[in-house]
Amino acid sequence: MMEKHLSISPKEARLVMAHMYVAFISLLVGGLMGLLQTFVRSGSFDLPFGIGYYQILTAHGVILALVLTTFFIIGFQFALMSKTVGISDKQRLSAWIGFWTMLIGTLLTAGTILTGKANVLYTFYAPLKAFPTFYIGLALVVVGSWIACFTNFRQLAVWKKTHKGEKSPLLAFMVVINMLLWYIATLGVAATVLIQFIPWSLGMVDTINVLVSRTLFWYFGHPLVYFWLLPAYMAWYAIIPKIIGGKIFSDALARLSFVLFLMFSIPVGFHHQLTEPGIDPLWKFIQVVLTFMVIIPSLLTAFSMFATFEMAGRSKGYTSLFGWIKALPWKDVRFFAPVVGMLAFIPAGTGGIINASHQMNQVIHNTIWVTGHFHLTVGTTVILTFFGISYWLIPSLTGRKLTKKINTLGIIQTIVWSVGMFIMSGSMHIAGLLGAPRRSAYSTYTGAEQVDTWIGYQLAQAIGGTILFIGIVLMVYIFFYMVLGAPKGKASFPIAEVSEEAEPTPQYLENWKLWIGITIALILFAYTIPFIDIIQHSPPGSEGFENLIR
Amino acid sequence: MRIHKYEKIWLIFGVGSLILFLIILAIGAFYKGVHPPSHMDTIDPKNVQENESFKEENLGLRQVGENEYIVNVLSSGFYYDLGKDEDGEAVNTIRIPVGAKVLFQTTSTDVVHGFHIAGTNVNMMVEPGHISTLETVMQKPGTYTLLCNEYCGSGHHYMAATVEVYEP
Amino acid sequence: MKPERDNISRETMVNPKKDNTLKGTLISVLLLGAFILISWFIVFAIFISR
Incomplete structure (x- = not known):
């Protein structure tokens, strides 16, 4: 069933494309905000029309980290589910309801940011208080994504009924894991938004418990990054092998790593709060240990990727130690873009290990090193893989061909992106180690010599940012060309098969009750005692401070 | 498997x-x-003076032992209150001898702030209702910037003070 | 310890389907591991020195 090239029906394609339009328009708008930030921080540019630095910073974070990612991921996952397990009319209707709910929420939030009444950044920062529609809009985005979650769950459940005893298709399994992760994680942000922020911003309650709100936010904030990463892993495990003419190294190991991500990506939020008062350091350390557990599936993935490449190369007759590297299709952008993303994950993941290292966090906490870090993870690894997906997904949905010209342009885009990011993220990492803060407009502070050393790196960030923005313009052009301009034809939807040499997949990997049970048990273990502690030792609540964001 | x-x-x-x-x-x-800094004491953010450490006269640098100091700081949008000098002017620079043991204590009177002496391990979050503390030995002489590294509002990037570590 | 080449050829003979040669993979991931170790200890040294 996987081998046949069932083209997605026009109705399904329209659903996926709706998500893609929002994603790529977000890329352009959010990217422009990022470019402006690097200009301001270089010290040689002032924003016109009374636009605030923190206003565009809020817009940049919300539009790229929440809107672009969520819409692309949900759209891509619907394509995968349609392809592997199918979608009924009813399910497609609920998918559309989810889409519109998210879009209305996005517009509400974006509109509030435009008015300048929501300069609180996408991480909220209570007791800074935004206008209520900022929070209500974000709540709608989350609710819309839940509708997508339950649609995906239903899709697999229906397939299972008609395929009794069969293991679910690998990609459908992965989508459901990612949506489970998303659903369990967003319960935290939904709780803080619905119970704390909305009533407080509407004036129904006077005060907010700051540490509780932060803890609930970061309960969501870390699995959020895995929600971004797992769709990239889906492409790496199950699509790239097909593109390079190889096979999936191991279906079982792919599923195992996804199960590990589900279990260990959630009970780790304290590693974002390592330097905060009011949290017992023992529990911080316990969550640090759990954070290190979530590195293991990435170690597994690294091996699987190299192995997939080596096996594919060797099967083509390249038998020397590193000869298989030559066998890889470097001139195929569907391979080249994601593989550059994979390479970026080496420094990106390493930075993540350093960030989570308990007391060592003091070296880099809230410095621009962290910004450099996640521009490698989500801003390179994830986004280049998403671009790599787009090069076949978009033409296959619009009934067009990936032309040679676009392939070449895509390779140039990937190189432009890598160069821009190397300069920007590299200088962010160095400046961060020197102490330069993140989330800050241009400032010479108290004029100490120390601060001068950062400014050069900020200039470099502006240069890198400019190159990246050129990359964004290129990508948006490529997107619209693939939608409107490319010649009609057929692009394949590459889904790889499992290697004949791979071990059979054990049944227990699909024991959903077991994995969800362990996930919940780990969350309860990691959070119950410290959370009760936080509530029991709560200081008086905080009133809102709208005045500080004007 | x-x-x-x-x-x-x-x-x-x-x-x-x-x-x-x-x-x-x-x-x-x-x-x-x-x-990492994880102090557990709480405080009423509207009445920080109730706490001995944050009474007006106790703010800023105080020597408490032969080579031991305490620095009490109130973090507010968008400045660090390090007390007043003899002329009644707000202090914006503190001077600490190299090798001295220093205890930094701070809390917020309004929103969440950061407290980072750039280029050192003195890096902690400051939250309303909580007291943040960090004990350290300043090992290298130099002029450091104490700055807010957690977004606190429109003047966030102006929130800073100077810390001089000198050879006695 | 036996030389590694022996190991592999023996395995290939005994079990040609199971452990296919992934020598390049092993070296690649070990290099990756070395990168992680070196980077971590550099930042750890910064932490200790400050």
Whole structure:
């Protein structure tokens, strides 16, 4: 069933494309905000029309980290589910309801940011208080994504009924894991938004418990990054092998790593709060240990990727130690873009290990090193893989061909992106180690010599940012060309098969009750005692401070 | 499930490295007591003066031992209150001899702030209702910037003070 | 310890389907591991020195 090239029906394609339009328009708008930030921080540019630095910073974070990612991921996952397990009319209707709910929420939030009444950044920062529609809009985005979650769950459940005893298709399994992760994680942000922020911003309650709100936010904030990463892993495990003419190294190991991500990506939020008062350091350390557990599936993935490449190369007759590297299709952008993303994950993941290292966090906490870090993870690894997906997904949905010209342009885009990011993220990492803060407009502070050393790196960030923005313009052009301009034809939807040499997949990997049970048990273990502690030792609540964001 | 021999080697190496990191961190944290700042005391953010450390006269640098100092700071949008000098002017620079043991204590009177002496390990979150503390030895002489590294509003990037570490 | 080449050829003979040669993979991931170790200890040294 996987081998046949069932083209997605026009109705399904329209659903996926709706998500893609929002994603790529977000890329352009959010990217422009990022470019402006690097200009301001270089010290040689002032924003016109009374636009605030923190206003565009809020817009940049919300539009790229929440809107672009969520819409692309949900759209891509619907394509995968349609392809592997199918979608009924009813399910497609609920998918559309989810889409519109998210879009209305996005517009509400974006509109509030435009008015300048929501300069609180996408991480909220209570007791800074935004206008209520900022929070209500974000709540709608989350609710819309839940509708997508339950649609995906239903899709697999229906397939299972008609395929009794069969293991679910690998990609459908992965989508459901990612949506489970998303659903369990967003319960935290939904709780803080619905119970704390909305009533407080509407004036129904006077005060907010700051540490509780932060803890609930970061309960969501870390699995959020895995929600971004797992769709990239889906492409790496199950699509790239097909593109390079190889096979999936191991279906079982792919599923195992996804199960590990589900279990260990959630009970780790304290590693974002390592330097905060009011949290017992023992529990911080316990969550640090759990954070290190979530590195293991990435170690597994690294091996699987190299192995997939080596096996594919060797099967083509390249038998020397590193000869298989030559066998890889470097001139195929569907391979080249994601593989550059994979390479970026080496420094990106390493930075993540350093960030989570308990007391060592003091070296880099809230410095621009962290910004450099996640521009490698989500801003390179994830986004280049998403671009790599787009090069076949978009033409296959619009009934067009990936032309040679676009392939070449895509390779140039990937190189432009890598160069821009190397300069920007590299200088962010160095400046961060020197102490330069993140989330800050241009400032010479108290004029100490120390601060001068950062400014050069900020200039470099502006240069890198400019190159990246050129990359964004290129990508948006490529997107619209693939939608409107490319010649009609057929692009394949590459889904790889499992290697004949791979071990059979054990049944227990699909024991959903077991994995969800362990996930919940780990969350309860990691959070119950410290959370009760936080509530029991709560200081008086905080009133809102709208005045500080004007 | 059978795992390739080389993958086993890799997992042992990788997981072994992670365990090594954790052991080093655990020795630092539990044996030497160098946890990240996690002070547990709370305070009423509207009445910070009720706490002895944050009374007006106790703000700023105070010597408490031969080579020991306490620095009490109120963090507010968008300045650090380090007390007043003899002329009644707000202090914006503190001078600490190199090698001295210093205890920094701070809390917020309004929103969440950061407290980072750039280029040092003095880096902590400041939250309304909580007291943040960090004890350190300033090891290298120089002029450092104490700055807010957690977004606190439109003047966030102006929130700073100077810390001079001098050779006595 | 036996030389590694022997190991592999023996395995290939005994079990040609199971452990296919992934020597390049092993070296690649070990290099990756070395990168992680070196980077971590550099930042750890910064932490200790400050």
